[in-house]
Structure formats: C-alpha cells, structure tokens
Amino acid sequence: MQFDVLTLFPGMFEGPLTESILKRGLEKGLIAVRRHDLRDYAHDRHRQVDDTPYGGGGGMVLMAGPIFEAVEDILKKYPAPRSRTILLSPQGKPFRQERAQELADEFDRLLLICGRYEGVDERVREYAADEEISIGDYVLTGGELPAMVMVDAISRLIPGVLGSQRSAKEDSFAGGVLEYPQYTKPAVVLGYAVPEVLLSGNHREIQRWRYRKAQEATEKKRPDLKTQAEKIPEG
Ligand code: SAM
Numbered sequence: 001m002q003f004d005v006l007t008l009f010p011g012m013f014e015g016p017l018t019e020s021i022l023k024r025g026l027e028k029g030l031i032a033v034r035r036h037d038l039r040d041y042a043h044d045r046h047r048q049v050d051d052t053p054y055g056g057g058g059g060m061v062l063m064a065g066p067i068f069e070a071v072e073d074i075l076k077k078y079p080a081p082r083s084r085t086i087l088l089s090p091q092g093k094p095f096r097q098e099r100a101q102e103l104a105d106e107f108d109r110l111l112l113i114c115g116r117y118e119g120v121d122e123r124v125r126e127y128a129a130d131e132e133i134s135i136g137d138y139v140l141t142g143g144e145l146p147a148m149v150m151v152d153a154i155s156r157l158i159p160g161v162l163g164s165q166r167s168a169k170e171d172s173f174a175g176g177v178l179e180y181p182q183y184t185k186p187a188v189v190l191g192y193a194v195p196e197v198l199l200s201g202n203h204r205e206i207q208r209w210r211y212r213k214a215q216e217a218t219e220k221k222r223p224d225l226k227t228q229a230e231k232i233p234e235g
Contacts, residue, residue: 001108024161036070083109096173178221
C-alpha cells in the first residue's frame, strides 16, 4: 500500500514512521509513505496556502487552488491503478475497522489531504476528494494525526506487516466483537492468577472460553456491537 500525505507539516509524521511495526513495514517495502508539503504548491514568495473566509469570521481556511494542483501533480507523478483521494475532516464518515479493511483490500494508494486552521475550502471536498473521513466526534488542530491513525490502522492489515496475520484477524472489531482477554507470564501476579483453562493445554476448551469472553466483553463494554456479535459463529 502506498500513502501520499498532503500536509502543511510533513515533520509531524517523523516519530510514528521511524519506530516498530510501521518502520519495519516501510523497510520491507510493504508500505510506502510519501509526505508532500502543501507550501510547495503556493504561488507567491511567502508560500501562502491559506486565506480569510468569505463571509467573515475568524481564522484561516486552506485555499482550494494549491490543493487541486498538489493532488493533480501527485496522481500524475505516482500513478496507481487503484487510487483513492481522502479528505480528513471531523465532518466525514466515522473511520471504523471495517472501512480500514475495505481500503486495504480495494486500493493500492491512498492520497490523504490534511486540513488545518478552520479547515479547507469546500470545493476541495466537492471536486478533489473521493470521500471525507473523520476519526471521531471531536475536533483536532489538523488532519495530520487523523492521517497517521489511518496509515497505522490500514498498514497493519497489509499482509506481512504484522509478525502474525492471525493477530489482526482476532483483534477487536475484526469479527464484529471485541477481543477476548489476554494474559502473559507469570501465571500469578501479586496473588492474581491467570484463568486455569489457559494453562490446560486443551485448545478446544481455550477456544470456547475465548469465544464466551469475547461475547461477554462486547456485551459489557460495547453493547452497540452486539447485533453483529450474534452473527459470529462459535469457533
Ligand atoms: N472548522 C472545522 C469544522 O468545524 O468542521 C474544523 C477544522 S479542524 C480545526 C482543522 C482540520 O483538522 C480539519 O480540516 C481536518 O483536516 C482535521 N481534523 C480535525 N478533527 C478531525 C477529525 N475528528 N477527523 C479527521 N480530521 C480532523
């Protein structure tokens, strides 16, 4: 999967891409993340890419012109047969695991447009973006963290990026339910013991226990997911 990120702050991506799983995914060539500075598409010597909103009101809005040019340039420079241009916006469709999986399966390049300040000129949403995605019902200062959230969630679904693909399949939301509880060594900590079934070596029993615990966790913590949980067959 290739990601092209259009941003005013390319440096913000430094940390998350230079550590751990994403770093290894990049090194193995399973994912690529190109960062594009929106100011490179400005037309004046001050490299201005924002302006005051029509109709008045405070703050600045990212101009449509530089974004249109940047999108056109990136799509031409880095052609990809299955490409999707996404505007990060608190007004977009909520980003969920299901959408992360669809994007991982259906596209080989995602162009992510990060807004800033009061947002972007509405014509970007109308004419440059294929869709608008929100990472949650709260407002952040810019689209960089949301873009990074998408890069992370989608990258770990690309085969080979995670050490074991089994873990992504069993993660919360993957089957419409939360994951079962996990424990690791030692078997007793401060007198608190691991459930005995996990030490039994009986895989069928462990599977049953995990299925039941996943159902319980979903009912307790996310009853809104329960309708889907009922569709999952017992393993
Ligand atoms: N004035 C805008 C509004 O009320 O809808 C909010 C603009 S926000 C301060 C600036 C930029 O941050 C947005 O253009 C978007 O790119 C990004 N952003 C903020 N919250 C976001 C969220 N929950 N999901 C995705 N992007 C977000």
